[in-house]
Amino acid sequence: MAHVPDLEARSPWSEISQYKAVTIHQHKEPMNGSITIPGSKSFTNRALILAAFAEGTSRLDGVLRSDDSYFCLEALKSIGVAIEIDGESVVVHGIGGQRLNQSAELYIGAAGTTARFLPGLLSAHTDVPQTVRASRRMSERPVKPLFDVLEQWGQAVTYEQTPGVYPVKLEAAEFLGGEGTISGKQSSQFISGLLMAAPAAKNGVVLNVTDGIVQHAYVKITIDIMKEHGVNVTYNDDFNRFEVAPQVYQPKDYSLEADASTACYFFALAALHGGTVEVTNMNLDTNQPDIGVLEILETFGCTVETSGSTVKVTGPEQLKGGRTISMKEMSDQALTIAALVPFCDGPITITDVEHIRHHESDRIQAMTESLTQLGIDITEHQDGWTIHPGQPKAGESLSSYDDHRIAMSLALIGTKIEQLTIEDPGSVSKTCPTFFDMLEQFNVRVSRKA
């Protein structure tokens, strides 16, 4: 099925969006090489937003230049935050406790991070209504559980078109705070967004989380970055009750981590082709959950060596299958792992990722359709798939579903078969506009079609 990309959500940082398709050609040699990974999307958008509401000037280095961060920066500029961008360094002159007294219409693109992190802080700081619009897909993705708690805490939200989703108008209201409860089962970003807004609440907040948190590590990242900006969150051992007293974010200069999610595509290349791929700038103490893919790759037969900030993955002669893998805690990589299974020596069942049906695409359905089109035997489950080994058909032209991770995962398969065409390669620029250039650094042949 042809999928029409939402080009409004592509930034000027997305050079690859000018192409209609790319064809990936088979790579017949072992995959050997070394690569430096761009900054983390998750760190970048948290750092930009907290620096914007801090009392003073912060300098952030290692910022990711992608669609998600571009529209986050633009949204912050449109409410009057002064920002200077010099390559991957960004200076943000925070507004601190200042109130906004001019209405703006903010466009946040397709970023779940901005969509869930910005509204709380924004409405806590405004004396006039602010309207927030998002991409087509982000206007279908869930946000109501987040807004329901913000409303209990005193903020006023009007859904402009369809109840429960973007676009929204954030009315001026006193942000009192109090106690609130939210389920952690659909998105960790709701909890991150509530915690980021919490210090602005007049009476502080207590947040209870039911059902466990999908990808709880992202909430840890939020708490760590809040701490960098001088704000303390206390929480219990079960990590389901959080308390935040009224506080003001302080400015801070720091370097952001490289994106572990992006690194995984390059680790996967080593797994698929044998040879050794070296990533030179990973923080191994990271809270980014996708670093856990390294342990999963070991179960496939890969060897992982780490030293300082370098990670080396060496692929085996034959990838091992024949087991069930829960991807709950690193669900952005469910598609990457799915892309490896056709090349294993036995089937693999991937579980616990129902929530990825609400990501940039219905990722479970999109991967089922893509692997089926390639002739791979795949059974879709509500929370994942069972995938069987098989030789993917060469010469197919596949949709990227306007989803960066579908495009990047299919590209991995492309390197193993005679050729595979991916439509709308610009989708990768949500988090990694240079993805295909990075593949070329490993001598993978990529043809671009205008």
Ligand SMILES: O=C(O)C1=C[C@@H](OP(=O)(O)O)[C@@H](O)[C@H](O)C1
């Ligand atoms: O907080 C974050 O930076 C993220 C949280 C996760 O979202 P969900 O918890 O909504 O799945 C993850 O999938 C996303 O890519 C980044």
Ligand SMILES: C=C(OP(=O)(O)O)C(=O)O
């Ligand atoms: C789910 C993702 O992004 P978002 O931040 O938009 O939720 C992702 O990057 O895979």
